Amino acid sequence: MAIINELWWSTKETNWNKALSNYWNLLREENIVVEKRFQILNTKEIETLTAEEFYEFLYNDYYVWKYTAKNRLTTTRMQLERYKTENRMNELERVHRDLFSFDVADTSDGLEIAKRLLGLGTAGASGLLANLYPKYFGTVDQFVVKSLCNVENLPEKTILEKMKPEKLTPKDGVCLIRIMKTKAVELNNQFNTSSWTPRNIDKILWSIDRN
Numbered sequence: 001m002a003i004i005n006e007l008w009w010s011t012k013e014t015n016w017n018k019a020l021s022n023y024w025n026l027l028r029e030e031n032i033v034v035e036k037r038f039q040i041l042n043t044k045e046i047e048t049l050t051a052e053e054f055y056e057f058l059y060n061d062y063y064v065w066k067y068t069a070k071n072r073l074t075t076t077r078m079q080l081e082r083y084k085t086e087n088r089m090n091e092l093e094r095v096h097r098d099l100f101s102f103d104v105a106d107t108s109d110g111l112e113i114a115k116r117l118l119g120l121g122t123a124g125a126s127g128l129l130a131n132l133y134p135k136y137f138g139t140v141d142q143f144v145v146k147s148l149c150n151v152e153n154l155p156e157k158t159i160l161e162k163m164k165p166e167k168l169t170p171k172d173g174v175c176l177i178r179i180m181k182t183k184a185v186e187l188n189n190q191f192n193t194s195s196w197t198p199r200n201i202d203k204i205l206w207s208i209d210r211n
Helices: 003-008 013-025 029-039 043-047 051-066 070-085 089-099 107-114 122-132 142-148 157-162 170-191 198-207
Strands: none
Touching: 003 013, 003 198, 013 170, 013 198, 029 051, 051 070, 051 089, 051 122, 070 089, 089 107, 107 122, 107 170, 122 170, 122 198, 142 170, 142 198, 170 198
């Protein structure tokens, strides 16, 4: 039986905290520094960046965080570079503005905005939103889908099994983030805290059962 199934229905906070701390054990050493920066990311500071500064943030920080495989990082950065090579920085400026003016409770709208960034699909868009708004978004990817498929009696089980983990659609993203938001609320209620977020849940789903 997958560990995630046992954890998902656990009412012991120590089990959840242990699973969350395990996330760091799965990170490559070269990625830990970037991860730590994102742990203390100041969303307000990102909001006040100029278009040029936002481009640098994406190029040097976010894309590096999201695309740990060198070939993927290279190809997605090439897409991002089109803002400059094709004189489209005004488009980037509009996306940047929209990322900080939408209703963060509207998961679908947030994903659609972030997906307008060159090089980002549903997974990449969700990761950016999860770092900017960890209380409202979690990162969705193939590992999250595969982990959730191992949770027995999950109401969304049939929907999850129909997803294509490596080609997630915005609709898939909305469903996955809703599951993570629901679990975060549930844990906060159980443990009388406010520290559990969809971002925490995605870390656990990404790292569990991969040791």
